[in-house]
Structures are given as C-alpha cells and as structure tokens.
Amino acid sequence: MRQHIFEPTILHHEPTPIPDKQNPFESMMARFDVAAEMLELEPGLYNYLKSPTKQVIVSIPIQMDNGAIDIFEGYRVVHNDILGPSKGGIRYAPDVTLEEVKALAAWMTWKCAVMNIPFGGAKGAVKCDPSKLTQIELEKITRRYTANLLDIFGPDRDIPAPDLNTNEQIMAWIMDTYSMHMKKTETAVVTGKPLILGGSLGRREATGRGCMVVTLTAMEKLRIKPRGATVAVQGFGNVGSVAANLLHEQGCKIVSISDISASYYNVKGINISRAIEWVNKHKLLDGFTGAEKIPQETLLELECDVLVPAAREEQITVQNAPRIKAKIICEGANGPTAAAADPILVEKGVLVIPDILANAGGVTVSYFEWVQDRIGYFWTLDRINRRLERMMRQSFDAVYEAAQKYKVTLRIGAYIIAIDKVAKTLKVRGIYA
Numbered sequence: 001m002r003q004h005i006f007e008p009t010i011l012h013h014e015p016t017p018i019p020d021k022q023n024p025f026e027s028m029m030a031r032f033d034v035a036a037e038m039l040e041l042e043p044g045l046y047n048y049l050k051s052p053t054k055q056v057i058v059s060i061p062i063q064m065d066n067g068a069i070d071i072f073e074g075y076r077v078v079h080n081d082i083l084g085p086s087k088g089g090i091r092y093a094p095d096v097t098l099e100e101v102k103a104l105a106a107w108m109t110w111k112c113a114v115m116n117i118p119f120g121g122a123k124g125a126v127k128c129d130p131s132k133l134t135q136i137e138l139e140k141i142t143r144r145y146t147a148n149l150l151d152i153f154g155p156d157r158d159i160p161a162p163d164l165n166t167n168e169q170i171m172a173w174i175m176d177t178y179s180m181h182m183k184k185t186e187t188a189v190v191t192g193k194p195l196i197l198g199g200s201l202g203r204r205e206a207t208g209r210g211c212m213v214v215t216l217t218a219m220e221k222l223r224i225k226p227r228g229a230t231v232a233v234q235g236f237g238n239v240g241s242v243a244a245n246l247l248h249e250q251g252c253k254i255v256s257i258s259d260i261s262a263s264y265y266n267v268k269g270i271n272i273s274r275a276i277e278w279v280n281k282h283k284l285l286d287g288f289t290g291a292e293k294i295p296q297e298t299l300l301e302l303e304c305d306v307l308v309p310a311a312r313e314e315q316i317t318v319q320n321a322p323r324i325k326a327k328i329i330c331e332g333a334n335g336p337t338a339a340a341a342d343p344i345l346v347e348k349g350v351l352v353i354p355d356i357l358a359n360a361g362g363v364t365v366s367y368f369e370w371v372q373d374r375i376g377y378f379w380t381l382d383r384i385n386r387r388l389e390r391m392m393r394q395s396f397d398a399v400y401e402a403a404q405k406y407k408v409t410l411r412i413g414a415y416i417i418a419i420d421k422v423a424k425t426l427k428v429r430g431i432y433a
Contacts, residue, residue, distance in 0.1 A: 024103035024313050030339035032106075035415035038406055045423050048431075052102055053086075053120075054078040058148040060126065062140040074145045076124040076152055079105035082425050085156055086122035087112060087363060089163025089192075090145075090170070092138075094129040100313070101125050104163075107334055108363065110418035111356040115395050117367045122158050124149075130165045142170050146177040153178055155188035155374070161366050162192040164312075168204075172197055188373035191366035200369035202384040203362075207332065208242025208310075209385065210361020213392040214353050215243075215306055215330045216250060221400065222327060222351060227251035230304040232326070234258050235311035236285055239332045239359065241276055243308055248272045252306070256299045257291075259284055260311075263299045264291035300324060309336035310359075316341050324350060331355040346409060354411035356418065357399055364391055 029050060036046050060072040075098055078086045088108040101123045109121025126145055130138060152158050153174075162171055171193045178189045187198030195201070202209070219226060229252045233244045236259040244254045253269040261284035264270065270291050278288045300307065300316060301323040309315050310332030316324065321337075321344040329345070329352045331337065337345070337352065345352055365388055372378045379387075403413030 023097070023099045024335050025099045025106070027314070027335055027339045028103045028106050031342075031411060031415050032419070034408075034412050035419050038408070038412070038416060039420055039423070041419065041423060045426065048426065049080070049419060049422060050106075052077050052079045052105060053081060054152065055098065055102070056149065056152060057098065058145065060141055060144045060148065062137065062144055064137055065134050072126055072128050072141055074124070074126045074148065075101045076149050076158070077101045077105040077122060078152065078158055079121040079123075080109040080422060081120035081158075082422050082429065083109075083112060083120050084118035085120065085154070086158045087117075087119035087161070087191075087366065088122035088124065089161045090124035090126070090166050090174075091164035092126050092128050092130045092141075092166055092170075093164055094127060096125040096127050103313075104334055107356055109422065110415060111360045111363055113418035113421045114356050114399065114414050115360045115364055115391060117364060119159070119363070119367065122160075123163075124160055125163075138170070139173055142173040143177045146174045147181065150178065150181055153189055155186055155370070159188070159366075159370060160190050161362070168192060168194045168199065188370050191369040193369070198369070198373045200365055200372055200378070200384065201381040202388070203365045203369055204238060205242045205246075206365035206388060207239045207359050207362035208244075209246055209388060210364065210392050211239065211243040211308060211310070211330050211332045211358055212246040212250065213361070213389050214358055214396050215247065215308070215328065217393055217396045218328050218330070218351055218353055219306070224305055224327065225251075228253055229306060230255045231306040231308065232256040232299050232302045232304045233308045233310060233332075234263075234299050234315065234336075235309065235333060236275065236279060237310070239362075240308065240310035241272075241279065243310060243330075243332055245272045245276065247306070255304060256294070256302055257285065258296060258299050258311075261286035262288070263294050263296045264288055265294045265299070265302065266291035302326075306330060308332050311336065314338050316345075318344065321345055322348075324348065326350060329353065331358045334359065342409065342411065352409060352411060353396075354399075354409075354414050357395055357410070357414050360395065361388055361392060364388055 056076045058074045104123035112119040179185045193199040231252045233240045256265045303325045306328045307326035313335035316337040321341040399414045
C-alpha cells in the first residue's frame with residue numbers, strides 16, 4: 001500500500017541558516033521556518049511549500065535601435081498555484097537576480113493567502129536598465145519576453161502585473177502579444193492595464209491605499225490619533241507617494257520623504273501635493289524646495305510615529321534597526337526588513353505591519369481587475385475602494401488575532417495564516433502522481 005505523505009509526524013527539518021548578509025529568499029525562508037515550526041508542519045508539506053513549482057530563465061535577443069543585436073535575460077518563477085492561477089508582477093532592473101525573483105514569488109503566495117484571494121504566487125523580471133533603453137527597445141524586449149513565456153502565462157494559469165520599472169504600457173504590450181498568439185483578445189491575462197484595455201479604476205493607487213488603511217488600523221490598536229501623527233516615507237514612487245498623500249488627507253503630518261535621488265525633512269510637515277507635482281515635472285525629488293535636504297540613511301532613523309519603507313528590499317538591517325524610533329513600521333515595499341533585524345525591532349517595541357499584509361492592496365485590486373475582465377462588467381471607484389478597505393481591515397484583524405493567539409509578531413502571525421491556508425488546501429487537493 002502506498003504511504004501517504006500527510007501522515008501526522010513531528011517536524012524535524014533543519015531551520016534555514018541566517019547568514020550575516022541575506023539574500024531575499026533566505027530572508028523569506030527565515031520567517032517561513034518560524035511559522036512552520038509553530039504550525040508543526042509535516043516535513044513533506046514543508047518541502048513542498050518552500051520549493052517553487054516552476055523556475056524559467058529565457059533569453060531575449062532583440063535588435064537595438066543602432067542595428068546591433070543584444071541579448072537580455074528574463075525570469076519567471078511560479079512559486080505556488082494551489083489556491084488558483086499564479087499572480088505576480090514583472091520588474092525590469094539591471095541588478096535583478098533569480099534568488100530575488102524566487103523570494104518575491106513566494107511572498108506573493110503568502111500575500112494572496114493572507115488576503116483570501118484565490119491566487120497562487122509568481123514573479124517575473126528582465127535584467128535590463130529601462131533608463132538606457134528607448135521606447136521601441138522596451139517594446140521589443142517585452143513582446144519577446146511574453147512570446148517566450150506563452151506556455152506559462154494565461155488568465156487561468158499565470159497572470160502578470162506591473163512592478164519595479166514597469167507600467168500600464170508594458171502590461172498593454174504583454175496583453176496584446178499574448179492575444180495575437182491566442183488569436184483572440186484576452187484582457188484577463190494581465191492586470192495593471194490602461195483603463196481603455198480593461199484596466200480597473202483604483203489599481204494604480206491600490207498598494208498605497210492599502211498601506212494607508214492598515215496604518216490607520218494599527219494606529220487604532222496603539223491609540224494613536226491620525227491628526228498630527230508624524231510619518232516618514234522612504235521611496236516616493238507610486239506606492240510611497242500615494243500612501244503619503246492619503247495619510248496626509250487623514251490628518252497625518254508627513255515630515256520626511258525620499259527617493260533614489262534625495263531625502264527631505266520638514267518638522268512642520270511637507271506639502272505632499274507640491275512634492276508630487278515636483279516629481280511629475282522633474283522625475284526625481286532632487287531639487288525640491290519644500291523641505292531641508294538630509295542624508296539618505298537618516299530618514300529611517302527619524303523620530304516619528306509611522307515609518308513607511310516603500311523602496312526596495314533589505315533597507316532595515318541589524319546595523320540601523322537599533323536606531324529606529326518609529327512606533328509603527330508599515331512595509332510598503334517587499335522585504336524592506338532583513339530577518340536578522342526582526343528581533344531588534346521586537347525588543348524596541350515597534351509594531352511592524354509586514355509586507356505580505358501591508359502592500360497587499362495592489363494584488364487585491366488586481367484580483368478585482370481580473371474578475372471584472374472575466375465578467376465583462378466594471379465597478380465604480382467607490383465600490384472598489386470600499387471593497388479594498390474591507391478586505392484590508394479583515395486581513396489585518398485576522399493577522400492581529402493570530403499574533404495574539406501564538407504570542408508572536410504580526411509578521412509571523414501573517415505567515416502562520418498564509419502557510420496554514422495553503423497547507424490545508426494542499427491536503428484537500430492531494431498530490432497528483
């Protein structure tokens with residue numbers, strides 16, 4: 001008789017080692033291990049859930065505008081599709097690695113599970129520098145990347161979305177390329193599209209709006225009133241600028257903002273509308289006149305009620321965590337806190353809203369977009385925002401309850417909820433052999 005892998009057994013796997021300098025996948029696994037131990041996850045399930053389902057590397061040859069042929073490397077990692085089609089953005093960056101994409105794909109699995117969305121997790125990337133490419137070259141790279149992944153992408157298989165250095169236009173090219181090969185228009189193959197191609201109202205602001213909702217919910221738990229509460233936002237792209245603007249509208253005082261070019265501080269509060277106008281005109285914050293310029297690393301260590309790291313991974317480390325003074329950290333970026341810094345923040349009493357909850361507004365409204373595309377009926381912005389707020393608050397409350405029950409941080413509480421949901425679903429579905 002064949003042995004069933006789901007026989008109850010005590011977990012004896014070796015925890016993932018935590019080196020001094022972690023890559024994002026190791027950082028993700030460090031948290032995964034803690035939650036898996038608390039759930040007493042069986043070894044078979046542990047190995048299944050930590051391992052990506054697919055890792056694809058593609059070569060992208062294109063003819064550049066000057067006539068030369070250049071080769072770019074692309075990735076797509078499907079971490080898990082137990083809950084439904086895999087979902088995750090595509091980033092364009094010169095320093096992106098397969099390990100980074102693996103971590104981001106896994107985070108998407110846990111993010112969708114935490115939010116009760118019927119998607120698995122995936123992520124994609126192309127190793128390139130968009131600032132050095134023309135619009136025509138970007139389009140060629142995007143279309144060839146899509147064509148190379150036709151067997152992976154699909155509205156019922158794997159659904160891409162925008163991420164770092166990608167936007168609505170790039171999603172439009174993906175949708176068009178896929179549709180041309182399928183011989184029919186498939187708007188649901190990708191989210192984050194322009195409205196005219198089946199995009200959703202509220203999608204661009206969704207991640208920042210979700211950050212605002214969970215930040216206000218956390219402030220309620222700590223009895224911090226929004227009016228006059230001080231906020232520092234690292235990263236002034238789509239997520240950071242929207243979160244800053246919406247928190248400002250709720251009465252918070254945004255005392256510091258930054259992007260890759262510069263950091264600014266104003267104890268009286270920064271005029272966020274002016275800062276957004278400046279970036280729209282000049283592309284970067286550098287040169288903004290509404291605040292005092294400060295060293296980049298200073299922002300994270302400012303005295304404030306709320307810190308929103310909305311830039312890139314591994315910004316809060318063992319080196320700077322002891323100097324962080326915020327009461328609440330809302331992780332607008334993916335993986336902004338190194339795993340080794342977690343215990344330091346716990347000791348300091350900082351309430352960290354983890355990335356897989358804090359920035360889940362984007363995938364939630366992407367889910368709304370996918371649903372609208374499939375039914376061919378589109379909702380009002382008010383309905384989208386109300387549904388997003390309800391789901392974000394429900395998920396925050398569930399994570400908070402799990403953290404209280406297991407006497408752990410919100411991050412581990414979120415991982416416990418996510419891993420438990422995916423593991424239970426896998427048990428019911430079984431392993432096809």
